[in-house]
Every structure is written in structure tokens, then in C-alpha cells.
Amino acid sequence: MTNISMSPFTNEIEWIDPPRGFTMPHFIPYKGDEDPDQHLKYYRSTMILYRNNDAFMCKIFATTLQGNVQDWFHTLPPQSIRSFNELSFVFTKKYSFNHSIKMTSDHLFSIVKDLWETIRNYVKRFKVEKAKIVGCNEDIAMAAFRNGLPTEHPLFEKLIMGEELILTASYVLAEKHALWDEAKQSNKNESEKKHIERSPTREDSALETFTKFTVPIGQILRKLKNEPWFELPPPMKGDLTRLDHTKYCVFYQDQATLSTDA
Known part of the structure; x- marks a missing residue:
């Protein structure tokens, strides 16, 4: 009797017995982080066979609340809830901040x-x-x-x-x-x-493409050889006995060249 007197429900709701043959449905618990209206719609659709039993609707709804929401429910004034409409009102008012924005x-x-x-x-x-x-x-x-x-x-x-x-x-x-x-x-x-x-690769193109000059290479070299950034190439490699030693190559700075322009 002490528990009943402390319940947010009236005695009429607390004393209600389940209908004959009633089996408790599996409910998705409400934890306070979703739209309360959506939870109410879900609950009513699950309990559609018992919607005319107002007191029973109240009593079972309390079992769908979990965690902090269950704690909130027990802070309601004793015997303050007399109908499912009243329970729905205080429930949606409490968790109204979770209402979904209705899009048009x-x-x-x-x-x-x-x-x-x-x-x-x-x-x-x-x-x-x-x-x-x-x-x-x-x-x-x-x-x-x-x-x-x-x-x-x-x-x-x-x-x-x-x-x-x-x-x-x-x-x-x-x-x-x-x-x-x-x-x-x-x-x-x-x-x-x-x-x-x-398409040919870059290496293939490099083998087949050569720079064409309109000025003799020797003349270009004379203009560039005194520039501070100019670097002479390394000595020529290969069989030096096959080179023309009667001519001097300014580019390689060696008595060996095959080019008359140098």
C-alpha cells in the first residue's frame, strides 16, 4: 500500500490487472534521446488491441521507460496521473527538446x-x-x-x-x-x-628527339663558356684511338673530336 500511495498513478490505475491472455510485447525502451511523439506512436501501434483500456495503457507505458526517464517518471507527484492523455502530455512536455523538426x-x-x-x-x-x-x-x-x-x-x-x-x-x-x-x-x-x-613513353621520345640549332654550336659555346653557371662536361669516353687528334675540341677541352663545328 505504501508503494501504491507513492506511485504517480491513481489507485484505479495501479490496481488494474492485465486482460486475460495478455502477453507482454517486446518494446524498444525510451531513454530520453529521441522524439517523444515518435515513441508514443510506436507504443500506441504496439498496444492497439488494448487502446480502449486506458488504465492498462498507462501502466504498461511506464515499463517502456528506461534509465533517467524511469527516474523522472518516479519524481512525478503521487497519484497525479489519472489517464493516458495526462501521462502523454507530461511525457511529451518533459522531452519536447527532442521533437523532430517537421520538414515540409x-x-x-x-x-x-x-x-x-x-x-x-x-x-x-x-x-x-x-x-x-x-x-x-x-x-x-x-x-x-x-x-x-x-x-x-x-x-x-x-x-x-x-x-x-x-x-x-x-x-x-x-x-x-x-x-x-x-x-x-x-x-x-x-x-x-x-x-x-x-602513346610513346618519355624515354622513347628522349631517344628520338634532338634540339636543332640555327647558330653553330661553337659560336654558342664561345658566348656561354665564361658564364659562372657554365660547367664543362666530363672527359670523353670510348676508344680514343678512333678520334681525330689533329683537331681541338673547345667543348671537351681535348685534342679529340669528330666535329668541325667545335
Whole structure:
């Protein structure tokens, strides 16, 4: 009797017995970090067979509270709760800071396809955001879906110039364009791969490419040899007996050259 007198429920609620054949459902406990309205909707749908038994609805609801929320429940004034409506009111008031922001259909106009985003991913993001809106207006959603596309994309043109489509039909059309975009990208990647395979490497180009001078090399050397940054090359290598020792090479500073320009 002491426990009953300290309970937030009236005696009528505390003394209620479960209906015959009642089996306690498995509830997801409420810990105070979610929308209280969502928890109430979840609870009512789980207890739909007993919603006409107001006292029983109160008593079972208390078992769905956990942790700090259960502690809060026991701080309510003794015998202050006389109905499920009163319990719902104090519960939602206490945890109102967790109320979800109700989004309207206009929220979908903020969903815009990024420059490098695929059509498939854009549609996926749009669907996720639309699912968050209760009672979403289909006409507004259709306009927002079209608005989020780049104006130069072929899908945008079809949605503007073609016959009016419902949103689900637009999703189907977008899927076809996604397949088309992916096929084009695949062909582009394959072409680039073949081009790279056919292109000469840098080493090959270095072997075949030579600098052409319009001025004799000896004249260029005379202008550069006294510059502080100019460095002479290392001595020539190879079979020196095959070189022309009657000529002097200024570039190599040696009595060995095959070039008359040096």
C-alpha cells in the first residue's frame, strides 16, 4: 500500500490487472534521446488491441521507460496521473527538446545535384529526403526533383519539354539516363586507356628527339663558356684511338673530336 500511495498513478490505475491472455510485447525502451511523439506512436501501434483500456495503457507505458526517464517518471507527484492523455502530455512536455523538426515539401528544393555527382546518387539522396516528409506534396516534389538537375543535362530537358510525368515515372527515366551516363564514362575510360598504350613513353621520345640549332654550336659555346653557371662536361669516353687528334675540341677541352663545328 505504501508503494501504491507513492506511485504517480491513481489507485484505479495501479490496481488494474492485465486482460486475460495478455502477453507482454517486446518494446524498444525510451531513454530520453529521441522524439517523444515518435515513441508514443510506436507504443500506441504496439498496444492497439488494448487502446480502449486506458488504465492498462498507462501502466504498461511506464515499463517502456528506461534509465533517467524511469527516474523522472518516479519524481512525478503521487497519484497525479489519472489517464493516458495526462501521462502523454507530461511525457511529451518533459522531452519536447527532442521533437523532430517537421520538414515540409519545400525542403526538397535544397536537394541539388553536385557537379561531379552521378544521376543515380542524386536520385538516391532525393528519395531519402522525401521519405522524411510526412504528407509530401507530389507536385512540389516533382518540381523540386527537376529543379535540382543541371539545366544542360538531357534529363532536365526531357522533364521540361516532354509530357508531364509523375515522380515515380521520372525516377524510371532518371535510371535510364544513369545507365547511359555510365556507359559513356566506361567507353571514355577505355578510349583513354588505349590512347595511353599507343602513346610513346618519355624515354622513347628522349631517344628520338634532338634540339636543332640555327647558330653553330661553337659560336654558342664561345658566348656561354665564361658564364659562372657554365660547367664543362666530363672527359670523353670510348676508344680514343678512333678520334681525330689533329683537331681541338673547345667543348671537351681535348685534342679529340669528330666535329668541325667545335
